[in-house]
Amino acid sequence: MRIRAYAMFMLAALMLPAPASAQQPVTKAELRQQDPSITDAQLRDQLWGLFRKADRRSPTQPTQPLMDERFVTTPYPDGAFGTSGLCRMDVVVMKLAPTQGLLRDADATTPMRAYGLESGTRFLVLPLLPEERGDVFDDKWNGPCARLGQDDPRFFRAVSGEVARKGHALLQRAATAVRAGSLAHCDAAAGSCVEALAAFVARPFESVQDCATEEGATCYRFVGKDDVQARIWQVSGGPLQVEITKLIVLRHPRPD
Numbered sequence: 001m002r003i004r005a006y007a008m009f010m011l012a013a014l015m016l017p018a019p020a021s022a023q024q025p026v027t028k029a030e031l032r033q034q035d036p037s038i039t040d041a042q043l044r045d046q047l048w049g050l051f052r053k054a055d056r057r058s059p060t061q062p063t064q065p066l067m068d069e070r071f072v073t074t075p076y077p078d079g080a081f082g083t084s085g086l087c088r089m090d091v092v093v094m095k096l097a098p099t100q101g102l103l104r105d106a107d108a109t110t111p112m113r114a115y116g117l118e119s120g121t122r123f124l125v126l127p128l129l130p131e132e133r134g135d136v137f138d139d140k141w142n143g144p145c146a147r148l149g150q151d152d153p154r155f156f157r158a159v160s161g162e163v164a165r166k167g168h169a170l171l172q173r174a175a176t177a178v179r180a181g182s183l184a185h186c187d188a189a190a191g192s193c194v195e196a197l198a199a200f201v202a203r204p205f206e207s208v209q210d211c212a213t214e215e216g217a218t219c220y221r222f223v224g225k226d227d228v229q230a231r232i233w234q235v236s237g238g239p240l241q242v243e244i245t246k247l248i249v250l251r252h253p254r255p256d
Helices: 001-014 037-048 161-180 193-201
Strands: 068-072 088-098 111-124 185-188 205-210 217-223 228-234 241-246
Touching: 088 161, 111 161, 161 193, 161 205, 161 217, 161 228, 185 193, 193 228, 193 241
Parallel strands: 185 241
Antiparallel strands: 068 088, 088 111, 205 217, 217 228, 228 241
């Protein structure tokens, strides 16, 4: 009875509201020995504490049902040895559906329940001073990544840290070649490609993808925030080649 009472006390304590990023530490030894209800509460605390708090109020009344909600982690260092300067932020989207009835009949007052998750990653490459490398950068709680804001415009989408790191490095090589006037091939649909590339690398971009289609080739495709696409590639150690195009994107505002 005493053990059960202690377990219930711990469970109640863990369920009290706690600020984000203030999870109580856990150990594997505890998880393998204690009451499962306590373990469940501890792990839920760990998971929920990953996400930064968000103000979900709006100045106007919503009209649409609550179909999804976005949660964002505090940025943390990605990669080994603390030398890359690559910070990562995980984004989780909780998907919801009506508890009764059909979605097409739902509105902002319809009770909804979560049924699934979608996830993605954002990356940002920080230029590091020598004293910021190694253990200083690798500090997941107080390092330079943890101090970044989740709305920092320098964050970009990539499927992995490797694509983010290598793609960013290739873009910087192209920028260096532009400044040195040594870019061998640059093609743009209109105007000066060199000027277009210089303008592209001067601003944050939205995403990077690996576009290599042949062995020995390096290719990355970048999409800028102004719907400009830059494709940069190199074949078997040859010269860098660049192609700049303007994307046609149709956007429809999503009512709240």
